[in-house]
Amino acid sequence: MFLSRSEGLALALPAALFTFLVFLVPVGILLSVAFQTDTGAWSLQGYVDFFAQPLNQKVFFRTLKLGILVAGTAAVIGYLAAFCIVNLPATSRGRIFGLVVLPLMISPVARTYAWIVILGRTGIVNDVIVGLGLSSTPIRLLFTETAVFIGLLQLFLPLMIISLVSAMENIPRDVVPAARVLGASWFQVFFRIILPLTKEGLVIGGTLVFTGALTAYITPAILGGSKVLMLETLLYQKVNVSNDFVSASVIAMILIVMCFSANLALKRIASVKR
Amino acid sequence: MTRPLSILALGAALTASSVAAEGTLTISVYSFAQDAYKKALYDPFEEMCGCELVIETGNSIERMAKIEANAADPVIDMAVISSHDALSLANKGLLQPLDPAKLSSFDKLYPAAQDPLGGNMAVGYTFYASSIVYREDLVSIESWADLLGDGLAGNVSLPNITGTQGPLTLMMLDKAAGGDASDFTGTISAIGEHADDIVTFYSRSSELAQLMNQEEVIAAPVGRFAWSRFKSSPLPFAWADPAEGQAGGMNVMIMTANNGNEELAYKLMDYWLSTEVQTRVAEALIDSPANMEVVVSDEVAENLTYGAELINSLNILDPATIIANRDAWVDQWNTEVIR
Numbered sequence: 001m002f003l004s005r006s007e008g009l010a011l012a013l014p015a016a017l018f019t020f021l022v023f024l025v026p027v028g029i030l031l032s033v034a035f036q037t038d039t040g041a042w043s044l045q046g047y048v049d050f051f052a053q054p055l056n057q058k059v060f061f062r063t064l065k066l067g068i069l070v071a072g073t074a075a076v077i078g079y080l081a082a083f084c085i086v087n088l089p090a091t092s093r094g095r096i097f098g099l100v101v102l103p104l105m106i107s108p109v110a111r112t113y114a115w116i117v118i119l120g121r122t123g124i125v126n127d128v129i130v131g132l133g134l135s136s137t138p139i140r141l142l143f144t145e146t147a148v149f150i151g152l153l154q155l156f157l158p159l160m161i162i163s164l165v166s167a168m169e170n171i172p173r174d175v176v177p178a179a180r181v182l183g184a185s186w187f188q189v190f191f192r193i194i195l196p197l198t199k200e201g202l203v204i205g206g207t208l209v210f211t212g213a214l215t216a217y218i219t220p221a222i223l224g225g226s227k228v229l230m231l232e233t234l235l236y237q238k239v240n241v242s243n244d245f246v247s248a249s250v251i252a253m254i255l256i257v258m259c260f261s262a263n264l265a266l267k268r269i270a271s272v273k274r
Numbered sequence: 275m276t277r278p279l280s281i282l283a284l285g286a287a288l289t290a291s292s293v294a295a296e297g298t299l300t301i302s303v304y305s306f307a308q309d310a311y312k313k314a315l316y317d318p319f320e321e322m323c324g325c326e327l328v329i330e331t332g333n334s335i336e337r338m339a340k341i342e343a344n345a346a347d348p349v350i351d352m353a354v355i356s357s358h359d360a361l362s363l364a365n366k367g368l369l370q371p372l373d374p375a376k377l378s379s380f381d382k383l384y385p386a387a388q389d390p391l392g393g394n395m396a397v398g399y400t401f402y403a404s405s406i407v408y409r410e411d412l413v414s415i416e417s418w419a420d421l422l423g424d425g426l427a428g429n430v431s432l433p434n435i436t437g438t439q440g441p442l443t444l445m446m447l448d449k450a451a452g453g454d455a456s457d458f459t460g461t462i463s464a465i466g467e468h469a470d471d472i473v474t475f476y477s478r479s480s481e482l483a484q485l486m487n488q489e490e491v492i493a494a495p496v497g498r499f500a501w502s503r504f505k506s507s508p509l510p511f512a513w514a515d516p517a518e519g520q521a522g523g524m525n526v527m528i529m530t531a532n533n534g535n536e537e538l539a540y541k542l543m544d545y546w547l548s549t550e551v552q553t554r555v556a557e558a559l560i561d562s563p564a565n566m567e568v569v570v571s572d573e574v575a576e577n578l579t580y581g582a583e584l585i586n587s588l589n590i591l592d593p594a595t596i597i598a599n600r601d602a603w604v605d606q607w608n609t610e611v612i613r
Contacts, residue, residue: 055612120488122488122489237436
């Protein structure tokens with residue numbers, strides 16, 4: 001723009017150095033442990049040992065499953081909410097969008113503890129279930145995969161909605177009505193117009209929600225406990241309970257690979273032309 | 275400043291820092307009740323010895339890792355830790371044996387606290403009983419076996435195997451099933467068979483107190499040190515007296531090897547074990563006393579693991595058994611219980 005290349009580099013240098021020294025170097029050192037044996041020799045044995053444990057396999061697939069489920073459900077709800085928001089009058093749109101963003105300003109700890117009150121044996125959900133006679137006794141909702149799924153979805157849904165609203169605002173306003181006038185069903189409108197035109201937003205939202213769900217610690221720890229371990233809670237256990245930094249580094253590496261893979265996969269899907 | 279004066283100032287500064295270093299003791303302690311400990315122990319000790327205490331806190335794993343990582347040049351001079359964690363450090367050669375002659379309160383300690391690990395590698399400073407806290411309006415507890423019974427299915431929590439309470443619960447469930455605490459394989463399998471009946475496996479007593487106050491759980495094993503959390507609740511919690519008795523454990527004081535600060539560390543240990551401090555700590559409901567001369571009111575005693583009769587009746591799991599079997603227990607637990 002107004003800067004020469006050298007001026008731009010000079011301006012970026014402090015931030016780049018800071019990131020390199022206090023983030024990339026420590027993370028690199030930490031993750032290098034994942035490729036070393038106890039004697040310091042380079043090896044992939046940590047990964048072999050990790051996946052040889054049935055519990056670790058189960059935790060890995062549970063984390064992957066919940067990540068996909070949360071991202072998928074957030075996409076479905078997000079598209080409905082985003083479509084509704086972009087078609088509102090400007091003043092209402094601002095208010096509703098503000099409500100969507102509001103939860104992001106509240107600590108995840110507070111938001112997650114609220115779910116304990118809602119999903120507990122004496123919580124609102126069980127009051128309704130027992131009150132309607134659907135069950136004679138309160139049912140177990142906390143410390144289940146369902147509780148973790150609900151908590152993660154509530155935590156990350158705003159990120160999907162924000163991404164999709166931004167993408168949908170770029171669709172010319174006449175396109176959908178034109179398609180409808182020409183006889184397209186809502187199914188066709190979504191899959192042949194809205195989805196292709198908002199795929200960048202879906203990639204960004206999907207990546208944010210999937211990686212967020214994969215790497216969240218507080219929500220699985222509080223709502224799932226030790227019976228619904230996910231990779232993040234397992235990682236914490238490895239560090240703080242077992243003092244097993246090799247396994248913890250292996251888990252961290254697996255999480256990083258999963259996050260990058262998800263982003264690449266979503267980009268690949270989005271790049272496929274209809 | 276002239277050159278001689280500069281040298282003098284430098285010398286004075288070095289001497290001052292050397293004096294300050296001699297008067298500083300670094301200790302590693304559990305994180306809980308630090309404000310109460312400051313009032314009951316740290317501040318009076320600093321005033322008495324004219325020295326400075328540096329307090330390092332954290333969970334056992336972090337604290338043990340720090341002692342091990344700095345073995346060549348110890349940062350921690352003295353630590354308080356569970357007896358089995360102390361044994362683990364002693365086995366690695368990270369501790370030095372204590373000299374009972376340097377602890378004037380040594381003979382006042384309960385015999386079980388005087389040399390719990392052998393070789394004077396540690397000295398006990400507090401006992402804790404472990405039993406079952408339960409809702410007396412909803413259920414009655416007669417035996418540790420009730421934890422896995424139909425009456426508590428879906429309403430019970432057990433401690434995680436990785437914490438201090440986990441092995442104690444295994445020992446008492448084993449005893450209830452007629453075992454002799456030599457092999458917990460069958461007990462872990464039994465817990466695995468009832469895993470769906472257990473709400474969750476808690477890691478911290480504060481977590482359990484929250485679950486029980488929210489009525490998610492109506493019975494669970496816990497250490498007596500956490501009883502005040504339940505006693506102050508509006509819900510009717512009771513402390514069980516099961517047929518098999520109560521489990522028990524002990525926390526100990528240890529001295530790191532070659533720390534060079536032994537004299538001050540002994541001073542703190544002796545002060546901590548004195549009747550005066552042990553009484554103050556007990557009355558503040560921080561830790562139960564290991565000093566036999568401590569006398570507290572019935573009201574205070576109610577909240578503690580107090581008195582020779584109770585302490586001598588505790589079922590204490592040998593620290594060496596825990597160290598030798600912990601990895602195997604965790605492996606079996608992860609396979610059969612957490613699944």
